[in-house]
Amino acid sequence: MSQQATRTAATVRLRITEIFASVQGESSRVGLPTVFVRLTGCPLRCTWCDTAYAFTGGHTRALDDILAEVASHGLRHVCVTGGEPLAQKGCLALLEALCDAGHEVSLETSGALDIAGVDRRVSRIMDLKAPGSGEVDKNRYENLAELTAHDELKIVLANTGDYDWAREHIARHRLDQRCNVLLSPVAGELDPAELAEWIVRDRLPVRFQLQLHKVLWNDARGR
Numbered sequence: 001m002s003q004q005a006t007r008t009a010a011t012v013r014l015r016i017t018e019i020f021a022s023v024q025g026e027s028s029r030v031g032l033p034t035v036f037v038r039l040t041g042c043p044l045r046c047t048w049c050d051t052a053y054a055f056t057g058g059h060t061r062a063l064d065d066i067l068a069e070v071a072s073h074g075l076r077h078v079c080v081t082g083g084e085p086l087a088q089k090g091c092l093a094l095l096e097a098l099c100d101a102g103h104e105v106s107l108e109t110s111g112a113l114d115i116a117g118v119d120r121r122v123s124r125i126m127d128l129k130a131p132g133s134g135e136v137d138k139n140r141y142e143n144l145a146e147l148t149a150h151d152e153l154k155i156v157l158a159n160t161g162d163y164d165w166a167r168e169h170i171a172r173h174r175l176d177q178r179c180n181v182l183l184s185p186v187a188g189e190l191d192p193a194e195l196a197e198w199i200v201r202d203r204l205p206v207r208f209q210l211q212l213h214k215v216l217w218n219d220a221r222g223r
């Protein structure tokens with residue numbers, strides 16, 4: 001570690017809700033054993049949010065302490081999630097340090113904050129919020145131009161109106177030509193089989209996904 005990196009690890013602090021090992025439940029990394037670092041806080045309030053427990057609380061921890069706990073799990077893949085991780089100033093330093101430590105790093109982000117400063121080694125899994133989330137006005141459309149084949153775009157759908165919205169946005173912004181596009185149903189609101197049928201019917205250039213951790217553990221915290 002360089003002297004600068006050592007100084008950063010000693011001075012950067014982040015508010016952390018939890019760090020745990022599980023299998024990745026979403027994205028093209030689904031099923032891979034992964035360490036999750038969940039940062040506390042989010043400026044959005046999606047109607048279907050399943051991690052509201054991360055809005056507040058948590059513990060403030062030094063970057064080197066976080067890195068040590070991640071390393072203790074002995075896994076290559078690390079997912080930085082939230083909440084909205086980018087809402088914390090130290091998140092960029094955390095991502096860079098995890099990459100420097102040799103991890104394959106992904107970042108789950110709402111799409112409401114600027115992603116341009118994220119280390120290029122990180123795979124950004126960015127949401128585009130559909131109207132059913134109640135947060136469609138928070139989409140930062142400038143982010144779309146930042147996405148590369150190393151990133152993924154996720155749209156969570158609550159109803160048929162969200163599906164039509166997503167289909168129109170995928171075509172208008174040629175999203176499938178930028179990166180993998182993932183469509184997920186909101187659990188308990190949109191029938192997954194129905195969404196799968198719509199995607200096939202319309203020959204949408206996307207990947208259907210169910211959240212694996214919900215199938216396995218019914219979304220229990222820390223799994």
Ligand code: SF4
Pocket residue numbers: 042043044045046048049050051052082083084110
């Ligand atoms: S952006 Fe994510 S953490 Fe924030 S309210 Fe929406 S779903 Fe929840």
